[in-house]
Amino acid sequence: xxxxxxxxxxxxxxxxxxxxxxxxxxxxxxxxxxxxxxxxxxxxxxxxxxxxxxxxxxxxxxxxxxxxxxxxxxxxxxxxxxxxxxxxxxxxxxxxxxxxxxxxxxxxxxxxxxxxxxxxxxxxxxxxxxxxxxxxxxxxxxxxxxxxxxxxxxxxxxxxxxxxxxxxxxxxxxxxxx
Amino acid sequence: xxxxxxxxxxxxxxxxxxxxxxxxxxxxxxxxxxxxxxxxxxxxxxxxxxxxxxxxxxxxxxxxxxxxxxxxxxxxxxxxxxxxxxxxxxxxxxxxxxxxxxxxxxxxxxxxxxxxxxxxxxxxxxxxxxxxxxxxxxxxxxxxxxxxxxxxxxxxxxxxxxxxxxxxxxxxxxxxxxxxxxxxxxxxxxxxxxxxxxxxxxxxxxxxxxxxxxxxxxxxxxxxxxxxxxxxxxxxxxxxxxxxxxxxxxx
Amino acid sequence: xxxxxxxxxxxxxxxxxxxxxxxxxxxxxxxxxxxxxxxxxxxxxxxxxxxxxxxxxxxxxxxxxxxxxxxxxxxxxxxxxxxxxxxxxxxxxxxxxxxxxxxxxxxxxxxxxxxxxxxxxxxxxxxxxxxxxxxxxxxxxxxxxxxxxxxxxxxxxxxxxxxxxxxxxxxxxxxxxxxxxxxxxxxxxxxxxxxxxxxxxxxxxxxxxxxxxxxxxxxxxxxxxxxxxxxxxxxxxxxxxxxxxxxxxxxxxxxxxxxxxxxxxxxxxxxxxxxxxxxxxxxxxxxxxxxxxxxxxxxxxxxxxxxxxxxxxxxxxxxxxxxxxxxxxxxxxxxxxxxxxxxxxxxxxxxxx
Numbered sequence: 001x002x003x004x005x006x007x008x009x010x011x012x013x014x015x016x017x018x019x020x021x022x023x024x025x026x027x028x029x030x031x032x033x034x035x036x037x038x039x040x041x042x043x044x045x046x047x048x049x050x051x052x053x054x055x056x057x058x059x060x061x062x063x064x065x066x067x068x069x070x071x072x073x074x075x076x077x078x079x080x081x082x083x084x085x086x087x088x089x090x091x092x093x094x095x096x097x098x099x100x101x102x103x104x105x106x107x108x109x110x111x112x113x114x115x116x117x118x119x120x121x122x123x124x125x126x127x128x129x130x131x132x133x134x135x136x137x138x139x140x141x142x143x144x145x146x147x148x149x150x151x152x153x154x155x156x157x158x159x160x161x162x163x164x165x166x167x168x169x170x171x172x173x174x175x176x177x178x
Numbered sequence: 179x180x181x182x183x184x185x186x187x188x189x190x191x192x193x194x195x196x197x198x199x200x201x202x203x204x205x206x207x208x209x210x211x212x213x214x215x216x217x218x219x220x221x222x223x224x225x226x227x228x229x230x231x232x233x234x235x236x237x238x239x240x241x242x243x244x245x246x247x248x249x250x251x252x253x254x255x256x257x258x259x260x261x262x263x264x265x266x267x268x269x270x271x272x273x274x275x276x277x278x279x280x281x282x283x284x285x286x287x288x289x290x291x292x293x294x295x296x297x298x299x300x301x302x303x304x305x306x307x308x309x310x311x312x313x314x315x316x317x318x319x320x321x322x323x324x325x326x327x328x329x330x331x332x333x334x335x336x337x338x339x340x341x342x343x344x345x346x347x348x349x350x351x352x353x354x355x356x357x358x359x360x361x362x363x364x365x366x367x368x369x370x371x372x373x374x375x376x377x378x379x380x381x382x383x384x385x386x387x388x389x390x391x392x393x394x395x396x397x398x399x400x401x402x403x404x405x406x407x408x409x410x411x412x413x414x415x416x417x418x419x420x421x422x423x424x425x426x427x428x429x
Numbered sequence: 430x431x432x433x434x435x436x437x438x439x440x441x442x443x444x445x446x447x448x449x450x451x452x453x454x455x456x457x458x459x460x461x462x463x464x465x466x467x468x469x470x471x472x473x474x475x476x477x478x479x480x481x482x483x484x485x486x487x488x489x490x491x492x493x494x495x496x497x498x499x500x501x502x503x504x505x506x507x508x509x510x511x512x513x514x515x516x517x518x519x520x521x522x523x524x525x526x527x528x529x530x531x532x533x534x535x536x537x538x539x540x541x542x543x544x545x546x547x548x549x550x551x552x553x554x555x556x557x558x559x560x561x562x563x564x565x566x567x568x569x570x571x572x573x574x575x576x577x578x579x580x581x582x583x584x585x586x587x588x589x590x591x592x593x594x595x596x597x598x599x600x601x602x603x604x605x606x607x608x609x610x611x612x613x614x615x616x617x618x619x620x621x622x623x624x625x626x627x628x629x630x631x632x633x634x635x636x637x638x639x640x641x642x643x644x645x646x647x648x649x650x651x652x653x654x655x656x657x658x659x660x661x662x663x664x665x666x667x668x669x670x671x672x673x674x675x676x677x678x679x680x681x682x683x684x685x686x687x688x689x690x691x692x693x694x695x696x697x698x699x700x701x702x703x704x705x706x707x708x709x710x711x712x713x714x715x716x717x718x719x720x721x722x723x724x725x726x727x728x729x730x731x732x733x734x735x736x737x738x739x740x741x742x743x744x745x746x747x748x749x750x751x752x753x754x755x756x757x758x759x760x761x762x763x764x765x766x767x768x769x770x771x772x773x774x775x776x777x778x779x780x781x782x
Contacts (some may be wrong), residue, residue, distance in 0.1 A: 022435075022606075029435055029608050037435070037606040041461060041544070060572075062692030064605050067766045155435075220629040223499070235636045241625035243498045244638040246521050249491035252483070256495020256503065257625070259479040260453055264627045282491070285484035 003058055005143055006066040009130070010051035010083055011075025011099075019156060020073070020130040021052035023168075027144040027152030028056040036064035049078060056143065071141065073133050075099055075116075092141060094133045112136055114178050120171065128171035135175020186210035188219045188239050195233060199392040199399025202230060202298065204356045205365070206237055209267070209296060212370045213240065216377070222265040223257050225250045227279075229271035230304040248279025251286035254293045265376055267294040273303045276312040276336050283342070290347030290381035294372040297338060300389040301410060308394030312336045315413055320394070335413060339386050343419035349381035351419040355388040355411065357403050364416075371423070380422055388414050433608040438576045438598065439464035439506075439534065441609050443472070445580040446504050448611055450618060451530070452478030453503040455492035457485060457511060460544045461600035462534035465506040486511040490518030490531070497522070497529040498637045500624030502584055506532035508600070509550050510541060512558070519593060520559025524639030526623075526654070528587035530580070531565070531595045534603040537762035545762025546600035546685055549736035554597045555713040555743070562651050564658055566594040566665065567712040569683040573607035575710075581612070586665055588619040590657045597712060599735070601685040601764060661714055668716035669708040670723075672698060676705025678778050679723055681744050682733040683709045686765060690733045693770035702778045709740070720747040729777045730754040733770055735763070 007024060009017045018039050028035040038053040053066035067086060072093045074080035077100050080093075087093055089108040098117035114136050116129040131153075138149055153172065157165045185191065188210035196202045213219050222240035226232055228247035235242035245253040250268040258266045275283050275297050286293065302320055303309040309322040313335045317326040327335075339351040350372055354365035365387060372383035388410050392402035418424065436444070443465045446454070454469040466482065473480040479496075483489035489505045496503035507515060512533045522529050535550050537543035554567045566586050568579040576598060583594035625635045641647035672694055673679070682690040687708040697704035707723060709716045730752055732741035741756045748754050757773040759765040775781055 025435055025606060029433065035435075035608065038601065039604055041600070041604050061607075061688070062695065063689040063764075063767050064601070064607075065689075065764050065766070067768070220631070221627040223625045223627060225495075232640060235638055239634055241628055241635045242637070243495065243625050244525075244636070244640055245494070246491060246517055249487065249494075249518070252488040252491035253495035253498070255481070255488075256453070256455065256492035256497070257499050258495075259481060259492070260496040260499035260501045260503070261626055281484050282488050285488065 004061075005056045005071065006069050007054040007056070007071045007073070008051060008066045008069035008083060009054070009073040009075070010049070010079030011130070013048045013050040015050070015075045016127055016130045017050045017052050017075065020134050021054045022156045023131070023134060023153045024054045024056070024143070025152075026155040027148045030148035030151040030155075031144045033057065034059060034061050036061045038064040051079065071137065073130065073137065075130060077102060080104070092137070094137055096129060096133060098129070110140070112140060114175070119174060119178070123170070123174065125167045125171055128167055131168050131171035132175040132178065135172040136178055137175075138172070139176040186214045188213040190237050190239050192236060194237065196230065197393045199390060199402055200230070201356050201387070201389040204362060205296065205298060205387050205389070206234070208356075208362070208366045208369050209269070210238065211366065212373050215370065216373055218265045218373070218377070221263070222267065223261065225254045225257070225266065225268040227268065227270040227274040229274050231269050231271060231298065232305065234269050248274050248277070249282055250274065251279065251282040251291065251293070251295070255286055255289075255291050258291060258293050262292075265294070265373065267296060267373070269296045270298070271304065272297070272299045272301065272311045272313040276338050284345070287342045287382040287384070288345045288347045290349070292376050292379055292381055294376050295382070295384040296369065297384055297386040298389045299338070299386050299414065300391040301335070302391050302394045304391050304394055313338070315409055337414060339384065339419040342384055347381050348384070348420050349375045349422045350383035350385070352384075352421065353386040353388060353414060353416050353419065355406065355416060357406055361416075375423070386414075388416070433610050435606045436573060436609055437464055437604060437606050438573045439603040440468045441573050442532065442576040442580060442596065442598070443468035445577040445611065446530070447472055447476055447478070449502060449581045449584055451502040451504050451584070452476060453496040453501050454479070455481050455483050455489040455496070455503070455505050457483050457489050457507065459508045459511045461536055461546075461603050462506050462508045462532065464603065465532060465534070486514035487517060490515040490522070493529045493531075494518055494522050494525070494527060497527045498525075498625045500621040500626050502530070502618055504530040504532065506534065508534045508536045509538045509547070512550060512553065516559040519565070520561050520563065521639050522593045523559065523563035523565065524561060525637050526591040527593065527637065528584070528591055529593050530583050530587065531593060533595060533597050535597065535599040537760065543762040544600065546764060547735050547760065547762055548599060548684060548686060549739070549760060550597065551712065551734070551736060551739035554595055555715070558595070563654070564592065564713055566590070566592050566661060567597055568594070569597050569710060569712050570602060571684050571687045571708060573602065573605065573609050576602060577609050577611060584618055586661070588621075590661055592657065592661070597684065599685050665711060666714050666716040666718050667710035668719040669710060670719065671706040671708065673705040673707065673723065675703055675726070676723070677703040677726065677728045678705070678731070678774060679727045679729070680704065680706045680731050680733055680770070680774065681709070681720070681740070682706065683712060683740065686733045686735050689765050689767050690770050692767035693774055696767060696771050697774045697778070700775075700780070702774060702780060704774050704778070712740070715743045715747070717747045720744060724748060724751055727752055731773055731777050732756045733765065733773070734758045735765065736760050
């Protein structure tokens with residue numbers, strides 16, 4: 001069967017969950033892959049729970065709703081608690097350890113802890129914590145080519161917001177080196 | 179031989195289905211005369227409503243659309259937005275315009291929708307057989323207010339021109355009647371102004387015609403005119419409630 | 430070929446409509462379709478078109494009736510509770526033989542229901558979206574590319590047969606993004622000699638009307654309309670067959686639930702179960718031909734829907750007792766998982782774990 005990567009990103013609204021999902025989606029598009037991006041939607045625009053399913057595959061995608069993620073990016077404790085057991089055995093969990101003061105008990109998954117929010121704050125890139133985690137995810141999983149990742153993030157940020165682009169590229173870099 | 183009287187060209191050559199003494203026929207003729215005088219029949223699309231005038235699509239020679247009950251202003255909006263250079267008018271009764279279609283009416287007016295609305299107010303639902311209308315007078319006996327409209331229970335009649343005159347999008351709100359030659363002439367001038375406003379892109383124009391319904395009022399045609407003068411005109415005073423073309427002409 | 434872009438379903442559909450020459454949009458805010466209106470409000474003024482936020486769903490659909498009467502391609506979109514409000518206007522559009530386009534981005538019902546994706550308006554769309562004897566041409570996209578492609582199909586078929594058309598989408602398709610490409614631009618559609626756009630003293634007057642007081646006249650008109658429906662049934666049935674060559678256990682699912690079912694069918698195949706999927710694309714006309722054709726080789730059918738079992742009735746009507754037709758559904762805004770559907774396929778095939 002075709003190689004498919006199911007990614008679930010979860011956290012609070014306002015943490016850039018949907019944006020991070022878009023960067024993965026656009027990177028996959030740049031690589032010529034099939035993909036889907038599905039946000040949770042609801043009344044909470046800021047501060048409520050928010051998650052985003054991204055599926056990347058070599059074949060047309062069936063269900064775009066990720067219920068058994070290969071990769072979970074958790075940006076707060078409720079999200080980790082909610083989805084930790086849904087991750088497939090052998091899957092990957094990326095944890096923002098500045099936001100989540102808890103270790104994953106499962107031993108059949110690969111877990112990476114990154115002080116993403118703290119690092120982002122130290123580097124004056126408050127909104128980019130999740131992009132640091134995406135950088136880490138890229139380093140560990142290599143889910144697309146380096147060129148596609150760069151091109152993907154450029155697609156997500158309007159040309160007139162060049163400063164934001166620089167910050168996000170830097171956040172990816174930090175993530176890859178962490 | 180010199181022609182002294184003829185049917186307006188914008189009116190079809192079919193007999194009206196209206197009851198004796200009903201004023202729909204006069205108003206139809208006035209609308210058709212105005213269309214003729216402005217020479218716009220070819221550009222005009224009329225919107226018939228639900229009520230006694232539902233068959234208006236058979237009576238006018240311009241293109242016609244028949245709308246759902248109360249929705250004529252919305253249908254006219256769709257037509258006008260697609261055909262901004264055409265002339266779009268609706269022809270609506272009091273149940274249609276002031277009850278089920280009040281939302282469409284108020285919003286078309288407040289948008290300044292550039293259409294002309296002919297509003298027949300005869301204080302009763304005619305086609306369904308004489309039920310209480312939003313404009314039925316206090317104490318008026320109808321099929322659904324058999325003991326007379328009790329304002330404690332059924333509330334008060336709506337004065338449409340007064341209400342719409344408060345909206346910035348309204349270009350003309352004028353109440354007329356057709357009980358006499360003098361008033362017919364005033365009514366025609368008002369209708370013409372309503373069409374001219376549209377041609378000059380001034381916004382929403384409504385001409386309310388206080389009308390009779392002898393059949394459902396249970397009166398003869400003459401008695402109906404008398405009842406209109408003595409009762410209707412007191413609650414619904416004739417006049418110009420808003421006219422953006424007249425300086426200080428607002429009532 | 431055009432470049433693929435990533436777009437939300439709602440926005441892709443709106444862009445497709447504009448590219449099909451739809452310059453008149455009338456709508457009212459409701460989740461989860463609001464992106465259609467927002468996109469139209471941004472783009473249409475730049476295209477010389479009209480975006481109008483109406484005072485109600487009822488007004489919006491009647492504005493569509495008016496604009497369509499004028500001969501232009503017009504559209505409204507809403508989500509389930511709003512579609513109920515539009516049903517009056519849709520009936521008038523059907524009764525007036527107008528080819529308008531109505532979009533339903535379904536959410537859970539009844540009543541205010543929920544805001545998560547649902548398919549519980551299947552009956553409404555295919556059986557009775559308004560009073561009276563009439564039908565809409567109903568298309569059920571399952572990908573964002575189909576959200577794009579079906580807009581022109583809906584206009585073309587609607588104009589050819591003079592029937593209203595509906596794209597029955599759902600909150601999942603409306604909100605999700607996938608790569609799409611847009612076809613090369615098309616014109617504004619067929620000639621419309623019936624339009625009420627002013628006779629210019631050059632033709633007889635046109636009347637757009639749904640009122641016929643004489644019963645025989647109305648009956649004749651409806652019979653004529655039903656002859657057109659028969660043509661649509663004969664010519665316009667569409668469905669996708671997935672892994673059906675040797676399928677013995679057939680899942681029937683449309684739209685969002687068909688995507689979940691596709692995943693489940695692939696997993697069932699990996700387990701050695703001869704599973705297949707028939708995905709109705711036209712919900713009305715229901716793709717009877719495709720179901721009929723599959724009966725001889727099929728042992729059992731399973732309908733998977735995001736409702737309590739609606740399309741399953743149509744499948745049963747076609748199968749007509751010759752095979753067992755099962756049903757699995759989640760409702761209220763819950764999307765079934767491939768694992769749940771796989772379990773059902775295993776049960777159907779007698780291979781329960």
